[in-house]
Amino acid sequence: MSASTRIAGLGVHLPEQVRTTAETERRLREENPGMRLATGLIARMTGVERVHVAPDDWNASDLAAAASRVALAESPGPIDLVVFSAAAQDLVEPATSHIVAAKLGLAAPVMDVKNACNSVLNGMQVADALIRTGQHRRVLVASGEKTSAAVRWRLDRPDQFVPSFPGYVMGDAGAAVILEASDDPEAGIRTSRFVAESKHWAVGTLPGGGTMRPHDLDATYYDMDGAGLQAAFLELGPEPVERMLADAGLAMDDFDLVAIHQVALPYLAPIFERLGVRSDRTVVTVAEHGNIASATLPLQLRLARERGLVGDGSLALLIGLAGGISLGLMVVRL
Template identity: 40%
Template sequence: MPKQMSDPQQQVGITAVGSLLPDEVLSSDRLQQEVAGSSGFALPPTLLKQATGIVTRRIADEGTFASTLAVGAARRALAAAELDPLDIDLLLFASASRDMVEPATAHIVQAELGSRAHALDVTNACNSFVNGIDLARVMILAGRARRALVVTGETPSRAMHRAPAGFAEFRSGFAGYTFGDAGAAVVLEAVERGGILDVDSETYSEHWAVGGIPGGGSRHPRGDEYTYFRGDGRELRGVFEKAGTAVIDRTLHRTGMEWDSFAKVLVHQVTVPYLERFAELTGVPAEKLVVTVPELGNVASASIGVQLERVYGELCPGDRVLFVGLGGGISIMTMIWEKS
């Protein structure tokens, strides 16, 4: 259970943020009609919308890739920071999605941006982006980088089985119908005050097989049937409910903070019922949350980045934000950040 309270004499903070959403909007009702029409079985009206609380999501078109969304978000973050790509000396592509197995998508992003930074991928399902922020922070503290750009480009909608062979296949891939696409990026560098104050995480790898996209690796290198998301949504939710609250309780106890200590609480959002259950179990006040899932669906590791971009301009120096990351595998992560 790695955890760390930062040395107040050495602080690294987020100094700019950007996000990007694809133009195409796909409603849950239209998606359900498409799935039922292509598969030939009937579904209760508005099933997807009622079960998930997701009304719409954004979908990347055929010419838009994970790197495309990451580059767009990165350019916005760099513009907000008034930086050139050559001002960055560490570039992390931290995402559950990628353009291809090899090379690392970070190199594709770097080539598009025109940066010369040390570039690599960080992958840990929907926790990838928060893990990337933490890794960038540690590398800056270690003197390996001066200024980092952490980006994510998520296209999980391509793992959505729009033409399942039957109801059983539809059910096994149901969690995939929550997906939407998005990109996000943050700039990290040394700050004189505030910054990332605390990081904690816990991993329950015995549950790694509960859900995921099995194709593309050495186990299933070929075969379209392995490219779709499969998982037991109820089991995933059960693990998160038990594990997630323990990490949050530990973080609050160790830091001496309470919910009133935070201007906002940004939590990875899968469905509306998941988010409501999170609020119920943790006691976080509803006004602290930045709710995006009804509009955008589950945008994987871009979730927290998109939320942060939406509230960043409203935050004042000294405001603290709690990030709560949840990822398949299964991992839980908290991060406390104070705006400089």
């Protein structure tokens, strides 16, 4: 049995190619002659200035493997379990974790853990449980989000624009976290809590590849009700966060960093205000990187470390928001 599970390595990969929001709007007009799209509309509504775009011949596993190499360079050593945790995937079968492990040359058991934008948090939750019970000692949790593959550029009907809109500000990225057993009971993952309101599952979908619409080409694009997602999370409210902190005997001012999943800039200030989060203890990523799904929280951790906001011994609160809908909370001592 392990006293705790600590983060031993952290890796993020951001593709070199970027697409500005102005370029996104220009392409939409080119692909859809006669489309009336107000200049700057997407940027005004979301605050997103640009997104990263992976090469056409890259898959989710390539992004995950690139980030994993960074994490493994930071924390060399054997890996005895590979967990691929992302909204994206290479194939329906086999598990994308097999492909990641093969690209990294790792001979270890594998599994996929999938829960939309909370995938990395849930992967860390699973790894923590397996480490604490002695089944594994060093686990690689890897994410590859190639969201650009599901963006609808050609609109057959005007009413397709609104449900496709969130895809225009989603970016590609890879992330990796190495978790390992620690004898320090105060280090690593201190507590976590997950909440789901599954009655809202239909407000944001990417149907392709499942049994509902197995051969429908129209199902390979994002179909999201942005207003419905926002309403669902507002209905959930701050109570789950407040309850977890109360149970753990913590307050927001105890954290050196509060990392939260980000889909649009205008949503952040009301959320931070409602939760009582100080602006100097957050990292805003959505403007420069867009919504990068489950890679968002690892990116914020890395940037916070690079900017000196956190270091060894810092306390971080990770808040994940995902379609379905679900909320993930994790307190980590770095």
